[in-house]
Amino acid sequence: MTKNRLEAFSDGVIAIIITIMVLELGVPHAPELAALIPLIPIFLSYVLSFVIVGMWWNNHHHLLHAVKQINGRVLWANMLLLFWLSLFPFTTAWMGENNFAATPVAIYGGVLLLAAISYNILVRVLISIPANEGLAHALGSDLKGKISIGLYAVAIPLAFVSPWISCALYVAVAIIWFIPDRRIEQNVER
Amino acid sequence: MTKNRLEAFSDGVIAIIITIMVLELGVPHAPELAALIPLIPIFLSYVLSFVIVGMWWNNHHHLLHAVKQINGRVLWANMLLLFWLSLFPFTTAWMGENNFAATPVAIYGGVLLLAAISYNILVRVLISIPANEGLAHALGSDLKGKISIGLYAVAIPLAFVSPWISCALYVAVAIIWFIPDRRIEQNVER
Amino acid sequence: MTKNRLEAFSDGVIAIIITIMVLELGVPHAPELAALIPLIPIFLSYVLSFVIVGMWWNNHHHLLHAVKQINGRVLWANMLLLFWLSLFPFTTAWMGENNFAATPVAIYGGVLLLAAISYNILVRVLISIPANEGLAHALGSDLKGKISIGLYAVAIPLAFVSPWISCALYVAVAIIWFIPDRRIEQNVER
Amino acid sequence: MTKNRLEAFSDGVIAIIITIMVLELGVPHAPELAALIPLIPIFLSYVLSFVIVGMWWNNHHHLLHAVKQINGRVLWANMLLLFWLSLFPFTTAWMGENNFAATPVAIYGGVLLLAAISYNILVRVLISIPANEGLAHALGSDLKGKISIGLYAVAIPLAFVSPWISCALYVAVAIIWFIPDRRIEQNVER
Numbered sequence: 001m002t003k004n005r006l007e008a009f010s011d012g013v014i015a016i017i018i019t020i021m022v023l024e025l026g027v028p029h030a031p032e033l034a035a036l037i038p039l040i041p042i043f044l045s046y047v048l049s050f051v052i053v054g055m056w057w058n059n060h061h062h063l064l065h066a067v068k069q070i071n072g073r074v075l076w077a078n079m080l081l082l083f084w085l086s087l088f089p090f091t092t093a094w095m096g097e098n099n100f101a102a103t104p105v106a107i108y109g110g111v112l113l114l115a116a117i118s119y120n121i122l123v124r125v126l127i128s129i130p131a132n133e134g135l136a137h138a139l140g141s142d143l144k145g146k147i148s149i150g151l152y153a154v155a156i157p158l159a160f161v162s163p164w165i166s167c168a169l170y171v172a173v174a175i176i177w178f179i180p181d182r183r184i185e186q187n188v189e190r
Numbered sequence: 191m192t193k194n195r196l197e198a199f200s201d202g203v204i205a206i207i208i209t210i211m212v213l214e215l216g217v218p219h220a221p222e223l224a225a226l227i228p229l230i231p232i233f234l235s236y237v238l239s240f241v242i243v244g245m246w247w248n249n250h251h252h253l254l255h256a257v258k259q260i261n262g263r264v265l266w267a268n269m270l271l272l273f274w275l276s277l278f279p280f281t282t283a284w285m286g287e288n289n290f291a292a293t294p295v296a297i298y299g300g301v302l303l304l305a306a307i308s309y310n311i312l313v314r315v316l317i318s319i320p321a322n323e324g325l326a327h328a329l330g331s332d333l334k335g336k337i338s339i340g341l342y343a344v345a346i347p348l349a350f351v352s353p354w355i356s357c358a359l360y361v362a363v364a365i366i367w368f369i370p371d372r373r374i375e376q377n378v379e380r
Numbered sequence: 381m382t383k384n385r386l387e388a389f390s391d392g393v394i395a396i397i398i399t400i401m402v403l404e405l406g407v408p409h410a411p412e413l414a415a416l417i418p419l420i421p422i423f424l425s426y427v428l429s430f431v432i433v434g435m436w437w438n439n440h441h442h443l444l445h446a447v448k449q450i451n452g453r454v455l456w457a458n459m460l461l462l463f464w465l466s467l468f469p470f471t472t473a474w475m476g477e478n479n480f481a482a483t484p485v486a487i488y489g490g491v492l493l494l495a496a497i498s499y500n501i502l503v504r505v506l507i508s509i510p511a512n513e514g515l516a517h518a519l520g521s522d523l524k525g526k527i528s529i530g531l532y533a534v535a536i537p538l539a540f541v542s543p544w545i546s547c548a549l550y551v552a553v554a555i556i557w558f559i560p561d562r563r564i565e566q567n568v569e570r
Numbered sequence: 571m572t573k574n575r576l577e578a579f580s581d582g583v584i585a586i587i588i589t590i591m592v593l594e595l596g597v598p599h600a601p602e603l604a605a606l607i608p609l610i611p612i613f614l615s616y617v618l619s620f621v622i623v624g625m626w627w628n629n630h631h632h633l634l635h636a637v638k639q640i641n642g643r644v645l646w647a648n649m650l651l652l653f654w655l656s657l658f659p660f661t662t663a664w665m666g667e668n669n670f671a672a673t674p675v676a677i678y679g680g681v682l683l684l685a686a687i688s689y690n691i692l693v694r695v696l697i698s699i700p701a702n703e704g705l706a707h708a709l710g711s712d713l714k715g716k717i718s719i720g721l722y723a724v725a726i727p728l729a730f731v732s733p734w735i736s737c738a739l740y741v742a743v744a745i746i747w748f749i750p751d752r753r754i755e756q757n758v759e760r
Contacts, residue, residue: 012202202582470597
């Protein structure tokens, strides 16, 4: 079974998710610069989510690049990841429109955590296919994935201390992933 | 005639359908967890439809994987299937916003039934092309397809007895298809 | 220059156009079947547009299938066609929400006419590339394209006599194109 | 690392951006031609943005066509370009709905400027990869890119003199790019 359509479908879904988030930026009716001020928190939540969805796409791109074979279980594990990503426009808008209040920030992190766990499941399902042993070797202990899950899990309750700590942690995970997994790149190229 | 663009176009349409359904989850204006409670039925109908559209994509993926040749009639049979799938965002939202009332649940099932019949037509048109005889052999009597149509046909009137019976049947069909058609996989790999 | 990305981008745009049209079907708040009755004209205009956009995609698919080479002018001719297609969601909704009144039906036809003319321009630009001479031979006098433009031009003023005559003509063009251009298929396969 | 998915993802995002802009054309409730008159500025801003996004896609297509190799930095430079493009639906609608007032026209130009700078960054990142030296040779001093950035930078303050001068400059840049970069085409074909 080829991975081409899996990549194409995931690209389509992620492209739509990253683009429709901007629809939450309601167009102001007044032509003054001041009319943009109430949009600042919505814009900031959009920027954060754009970076995070971009990060997921990059990781997905790198992960599947190293994959030789897929099966029916991979299709469903991938669908689970896409499901959590599809909730981003909702959580992004809720967080932005409520000015980064504690509960929306925690729920935003909850969806991030569930996406990270799904990504981990996808990695495990892919590694369990014998033809992908190069991927298992390349990923090693998948430290980045485990740190991400840990940071998201910590960030959720911290939202009720200060939502800004949580947001800083969400940004921290994005920075960790910013440089795509060189281990995969190097091992694949060998 | 190659099947690549047919796959790409179908992937695009299905990716958009599965993603715009989430737009029906209207963003609440209050930042409390309680503000999410009225969204629960809409969320549940979204989850159900996400799984079902995912199921259709998986089946479409498997079906076309085994196809060697297409023609103009295949393009239109595929378009008919996409038409019914394109009504999912509407029926999903109507069902969710009305808390799984009998009529929306029945109409939801009606669109599912019409999609299942269209899928069956697509299968027949594909099999009628001599180059795809491997597909005919792989599908056999297409028992799953026939059971799906039967269960949907039964679920529609049962919505007026209890909408939950209908929903259980919609879920049951998804479970039947959850494991993609191993017959196709096995026969293609031979 | 390869045609792959031109096809992929066009597939993406057409897939989005055909799918977002359904968003105009506003979800009724009441769970009764009667709540769907006011949506009937919007639904009919959606069905008509779905068939017409499907027709354009099929034609585009067949046309580009026979193309060997593209250039910068092809990119822009294709963009012009996509521009008129992108207005379909607007004209479809305007026609449907105003119950097929004369002016919206005429404007709907105007956009169809401009799309048909753009398609003709795209065909001419493609034929003007020496490597595509097989396409020129396959299309011959492009009778279908000329009949379409003629029928749309006639249908627009007739909307003010009776919008239903215009709609019948729009359907007639779709039927003419329903069977994709066998001349192309046959000549390419030789 | 192959560039196929980068192209596919960018095509998807740009296809969605170019298409959802049309959603700002609110459907009028009256069936008279006069009901379209208030939409004229929104339509004009849509046409302008459609041409500009089309221009970006064409450039992106030509640029990546000449690329032999990509890396993780290319993915992020591309994501930055897509981010600014994703704000087009917002700035287009704000400019159109406020009848080309000075501030929205200036902000519109600001996003154009940031997109042009990001495109320049993408070009530099691509050229810095040794395998793409043919691209560096083909682009030469990238005069067009520099002129675009200059014209956008001039157009922004001029919006407060007259928004129409700014719009004329935005159109001028589109005309400069209308003919895709023949230098790339010629050098690649050698």
